[in-house]
Each structure stands twice: as structure tokens, then as C-alpha cells.
Amino acid sequence: MTDTETHADPGASADSGHSAVSGVEIVLDAVTKRYPGQREPAVDNVSMTIPAGETVVLVGPSGCGKTTTMRMINRLIEPSSGTITIDGRDALSIDPDRLRRGIGYSIQQAGLFPHLTVAKNVATVPGLIGWDRKKINARTDEMLELVGLDPDTYRNRYPRQLSGGQQQRVGVARALAADPPLLLMDEPFGAVDPITRGLLQDELLRLQSELGKTIVFVTHDFTEAVKLGDRIAILGNQSRILQYDTPAAILADPADETVAGFIGADASLKQLTLTRVEDVDLGECPTATEDQPVEGLRSAIAEREWRWGLVLDRQRRPLRWVSTDHLAHASSLREIGLPVGETLTLRSTLQDALEALLSEQTATAVVTRKRGEYAGLISIDTLVGHLSNMRAEYAHGTNDAPAEQGGAVSGTGATAIAGADDAT
Structure with missing residues (x-):
């Protein structure tokens, strides 16, 4: 099946070859969700x-409607009105089960089936859409390696x-197993410790750079949003x-005081999230x-x-730091020297680097x-120099032009209501 054929039908399976499936455009037009017994809509007129x-x-904060909005894309929650198009096709015109099988879905705490092995969890959607066993086994191993x-x-x-x-890595592998052009991620890293969370974020960035999917990612953490989001x-x-x-x-030009407050007083430090170590x-x-x-x-x-x-x-x-004394x-x-602590990857952000440097005795972190x-290696001096350059650029007006808007959303709504099972 060609990429064009895959994109034309979000409910269709993709070929599992080595060429990546590019993402598809999603358009929400006046999408509203009303629940019986509630005076106000949970999501109102979103475009x-x-x-x-x-x-x-x-x-956004809990209850603001972000998860409800995302779940309407794969119809885990059915819109009350409005339209959602995926690659130009009305999502409501596609059978819900077929639609969901063509959209990757990753949630907090992975949502794995506890009675199935890792391989069978990853193979869930390919099995449902009729792939043969040999192809499923090869794809499962490919996804685990990925x-x-x-x-x-x-x-x-x-x-x-x-x-x-x-578990979260397996959840992502399962979401990608059928090679969907679209991936929905509902706070997938919210239940893991900060170090593991940073590593998973780096892994997602690496995967996205290789695969080029369209990803809709829900979080309440603005720092995570800055690190992962194109928008x-x-x-x-x-x-x-x-x-x-x-x-x-x-970060450069908050729309209003509410946005500025959400960003927080450390906006300049969050700028570090916009730059990768590789840059x-x-x-x-x-x-x-x-x-x-x-x-x-010793001589060197x-x-x-x-x-x-x-x-x-x-x-x-890298294994250990050694000094002339060692x-x-x-x-x-x-077996001499000090163990290397937390390492960074080339895809880590400079904010990740700052956090790692603060815990290093040498004030220098290793990059792999x-x-x-x-x-x-990356050091505190590297970060200080980068921030100084950024301040100079903004002072001269080189970075003060906002990027083109990707769309607009208007409307009002009450507390969002979540309540849908993980679909395959």
C-alpha cells in the first residue's frame, strides 16, 4: 500500500516497510461537546x-477540556456538533473501530494488557487489521528496537x-505498530519519575525526527510542551x-497576562528548552x-x-571520570575514578543539560x-554563553517576530469530562 493510499483513509493499515509514513493534517471546525445534564458544554466551538x-x-490545567478535545479526534468521545477532518476526510464518515485502528493512541501508565506479553501487546492492532503472523512478528521486533x-x-x-x-516505551511501540500517520498521546509520561520522563521525551523527539508523524500531545506541564511541541x-x-x-x-510574546502567568516567571530559563544539545x-x-x-x-x-x-x-x-590524582x-x-552520572543525548534540551549539570561534581555533563x-561535553559556561547570545539577539530585535499562527480556537466550556476506554 502506498503512502498516498494510507493517508487517504485514516482507518486503513499502512505498509510496515522502512520508509516512514508522513503525517496528515487535522482540522477541527466548530467542534463542541455537550453532556446530558450539564448546562455548559465541556468543549465549545473549537476550531x-x-x-x-x-x-x-x-x-492547560486539569478540567480545561484538552483530553476531551483530543479524544474527539479518534471518536473515543463523539462530538455533539462540528466537524473533524483527517487528511481531508470527515472522521464521522469512517467506522469508529476502523478509524481508531488507523490512529496510534498512547496514554498515561501505558494502558498495557497485563495478561499479554510485551510482544502480544505490541502486536494488538496489526493482528486486528489482519496482518499475517510473520509480518506481525517482524514488525513487533522492529518497534521494540525503535x-x-x-x-x-x-x-x-x-x-x-x-x-x-x-512500560511507556512498550505503549509507544504499540501505538506505532500499524504505522499510523497520526498519534494521539494523553499525558503519556505523567506517571514516571523526572529522569525517566526526560529520557522518554528525548526518545519521542528522536522517533518523530525519523518518522514524521502528526502527533497531538496532551499535558498540563508547560515545560514539557515547550520541549516537545512544534506548536x-x-x-x-x-x-x-x-x-x-x-x-x-x-515565550517571546505571550498573548495576555493569563498566558504569561501560565508560562511563569522563569520564561528566560524555558528558552533553554528551545535549543538542543546538538545545536x-x-x-x-x-x-x-x-x-x-x-x-x-595521564599525559593527555x-x-x-x-x-x-x-x-x-x-x-x-562513558564509564568514569578520572583526574590526575586518580x-x-x-x-x-x-575500576578507578568517579562513575559518570546522568548523561545527555544530542537531542536533549539545554534545560535538561542545566538540570544535569547542577548534580555533577565536575560541573560538566557527558553527551552521548x-x-x-x-x-x-557540555558545561555551565556553554549555557551562560547561549543565554547571553539570546538576550543580545532579542535586544537587537532579531527574534521578536512571532511565527505564523497555525490556527485559531474560540469558545467557552465548563469542566471537561473524561471517560473512555483505551481503544485498539
Whole structure:
């Protein structure tokens, strides 16, 4: 099946080949949701355009209507009025089950079936749409590798045997298994610890850079919205979208005092979220693998003002920091030095870097590549220099023009009501 055929029918399955399926445009036009017995609609007259291939984040406080709005896209909640089109086709014209099978869906705490293995969880939708066993097995392993889980290790485990972060990765793999052009994510990382959450966010950014899906992501965390979103829709009371724009435009020019208050007083620090580690010049230090001679690393460190180096494993993954003191009487690079703490990836943001640097004794964090190989170093000086440059740019008016609006939303609404099961 070609990409064109896949996009023409959001309820159809996609070919699971290596070429990525690009996303599809979603248009909400005067969409309203009313519940019996409630005077005010939960979502009232919402109109917005979600561009193909972009991640659009709906962000706002609990009860503002963001989850209800998202669930109307795959008809887990049926709209009371208005239209939703997906790649130009009216979602209401598609059988609901067929529609949902063509849309990836990932929720908080993963929503995995506890009685099924990891492989069977991932294979749920491909099985429902009639893929043969050989194709399903190959796709399952492909998806587990894509989200950083070794198939041989995790394929036959059950959800209870996984950590929270691993469960969320399986949930994302299941959502992507049938290669849908559209992925809905309802606070998928809200139930994990902050470090794991940051890693999962980085993983999603990596996946999106490779796959180019259209993603609608719901969160109440504005920092997460800035990190992940190509565009952000900030929802206020009664389901009004207060501002719908790029993260940079919202941070630089909040639409009103309510948006400014939602952003918070640390807007300048949130600017760090707009820059990836890969976009700044990384530092370097002497390195050596564990099986190399001590003298070579000792000499390389002695020639530098900053007297630290890194010991790597055979795959060049960072293991330990070592100083001239550690090496003074050492005969081997094995088991000496200080363990490397939290590492960053090239897709991490500078705000992630700041948080990591604050916990590092060396005030320097290690950056790794996709497979964990050493890529370079980032320091506090790097962040200070970046913020100084940003202030200078805004002072000269180079970054004060807001980006083109992606659409507009108007309307009022009462407290949102959630209440739909995870569909496959």
C-alpha cells in the first residue's frame, strides 16, 4: 500500500516497510461537546488546524477540556456538533473501530494488557487489521528496537516485569505498530519519575525526527510542551485557546497576562528548552578505553588546564571520570575514578543539560550519541554563553517576530469530562 493510499483513509493499515509514513493534517471546525445534564458544554466551538507532520501540544490545567478535545479526534468521545477532518476526510464518515485502528493512541501508565506479553501487546492492532503472523512478528521486533528495547530480552516479558519507563516505551511501540500517520498521546509520561520522563521525551523527539508523524500531545506541564511541541495550544477556562503558536513565539510574546502567568516567571530559563544539545558547540576532554595504558591518558590530561578525563568501554560508552590524582599511582584504568552520572543525548534540551549539570561534581555533563557512544561535553559556561547570545539577539530585535499562527480556537466550556476506554 502506498503512502498516498494510507493517508487517504485514516482507518486503513499502512505498509510496515522502512520508509516512514508522513503525517496528515487535522482540522477541527466548530467542534463542541455537550453532556446530558450539564448546562455548559465541556468543549465549545473549537476550531484549529494541526499541520501534517508536526507535534501539537494541548496544554492547560486539569478540567480545561484538552483530553476531551483530543479524544474527539479518534471518536473515543463523539462530538455533539462540528466537524473533524483527517487528511481531508470527515472522521464521522469512517467506522469508529476502523478509524481508531488507523490512529496510534498512547496514554498515561501505558494502558498495557497485563495478561499479554510485551510482544502480544505490541502486536494488538496489526493482528486486528489482519496482518499475517510473520509480518506481525517482524514488525513487533522492529518497534521494540525503535523504542530502545532489545526484542530478545523483552519480547516474552509481561508488563508487571517492566519498569514504568519500559512500560511507556512498550505503549509507544504499540501505538506505532500499524504505522499510523497520526498519534494521539494523553499525558503519556505523567506517571514516571523526572529522569525517566526526560529520557522518554528525548526518545519521542528522536522517533518523530525519523518518522514524521502528526502527533497531538496532551499535558498540563508547560515545560514539557515547550520541549516537545512544534506548536502549542494553551487552553484556559471553559476550553478557550488563549494562544496557539510556536513555543518560541509564545515565550517571546505571550498573548495576555493569563498566558504569561501560565508560562511563569522563569520564561528566560524555558528558552533553554528551545535549543538542543546538538545545536551548540560541545567541549572535549581526553579519553581512553579501559584496556589502554594509563600513561597515555595521564599525559593527555596533564597538558590541559582542566585536569579531568573519561574512561570509556570498548563501545566508547562513558564509564568514569578520572583526574590526575586518580591516575597518579594507578597501573590500570579499570575500576578507578568517579562513575559518570546522568548523561545527555544530542537531542536533549539545554534545560535538561542545566538540570544535569547542577548534580555533577565536575560541573560538566557527558553527551552521548544514539547508541550511548561518547560525543562530547557540555558545561555551565556553554549555557551562560547561549543565554547571553539570546538576550543580545532579542535586544537587537532579531527574534521578536512571532511565527505564523497555525490556527485559531474560540469558545467557552465548563469542566471537561473524561471517560473512555483505551481503544485498539
